[in-house]
Amino acid sequence: MDIKKFVARRKALQISQIKLSAGICTQATLSKFERRGRVPSLAILEQLCARLGLTVDELNEDQASSVTQMRQELDHIERQLMMENYQVVLQALNRIAVSEIAAVPLRMQYYYLNGLLKSLINGAVSDVCFDFDQILDDLDQTHETVFTPLVYVGLGVMYSRLSELAKAQFYFEKVHQAVKQALVNGDDQDYLRLLTMIFYTAEYEATREDFTTSNGLINDGVSLCSEQHVTYYLPRLKYLATANAIQQCQPDEQIQQLLSETVAFARINHNQVVEVKAAALRRRYLQARKHA
Incomplete structure (x- = not known):
């Protein structure tokens, strides 16, 4: 006010x-x-x-404007994180003082983004846990918001990268249960965040070579993208589907089709990270076929 x-x-x-x-x-x-x-x-x-x-509304105008501006800024950062623009996300988060964020949902969003980014760029475990503890132990103590399973995603990613696989499995099982529940209930209000859960769980299952579970999640993600008419995650989902197909020694025609789809969606979404990764994957695949 x-x-x-x-x-x-x-x-x-x-x-x-x-x-x-x-x-x-x-x-x-x-x-x-x-x-x-x-x-x-x-x-x-x-x-x-x-x-x-x-009017009382006039006294609240600046605060409302500030909340709207912060929400827009954090949503933009979240979209950049989905597209793996980690340097952009890091710089944007560093410009925000969490003390200036009054709204609880926005504070949770800030800590979630900060924690997940640090998990993805191999930040210090203590820093990752500090950010996520703000949500689990304070802002969402009852674990009723979407940010709790998103925190589990970040913790799963962190432990997976540390090769502490039992802990990673513990958290990704929780995420998978949350995904199943959301899909059964048709709870797709937070569909972009649901896609985040789907993608990272699918990626984790692929590292365990559980391609049945991974591919099932990928299909769920692609279907959700189609239903909601969003394409942010399609390049990454298609890339993961391609990598899985190569690992499973699927027919060349299927792999080439998936590679083409990956590149096409990466270009549509201006996702240069996936485009570069797809080109490298194609080279490795062709070299492996040549020497087979």
Whole structure:
């Protein structure tokens, strides 16, 4: 609430606290509001604002604008993370002071993005756990929001990269259960985040050579992309499907088709990371066939 706007309007109109509060509340109540930010009841605040030609909404405009701006910024960062633009994400997160984020959902989003990025770029375990603990132990203690399974994704990625596979398995099983539940319930409101869970779980299962589970998740992800008309994750899902097909020694025609689809979706989404990875995968595949 922009109390400074309220005080500035009162002073501009040269209305004393005594005069403004007369018949509405005590001067002490008004003084506590102006000096200490202690907001009176809505009925009192509306009457005080009316005398100054203001509305309560006008006092909240800046805060609402700030929340909207922060949400847009974090959503943009989240999309960049989905496209593996880690340097862009790192720089953007470093520009944000979490102390300036008042809204709990946005604080959770910030800590989730920060923690997942650190997991993906092999950040310090203590730093990753600190970010995720803010969600699990404080902001989402009841573990009811989408950010809890997203935290499990980050922890699974971290432990997988540390080769602590039992711990990675523990967290990815939780993520897989959350994915199954969301798909059964048709709960696709947070479909981009659901795609995040699907992709990383599919990727993890591929590292375990459980291609049946991995490919099943990939198909779920592709279907969800189609239903929601989004393509952010299609390049990565198609790349993973291609890598799985090569590992499973699938027919050359199928592999070439998947490679072509991967490159096509990477170009549509301007995902240069996947485009480069697909080119390298194609070279390795062709060389392996030549020497087979």
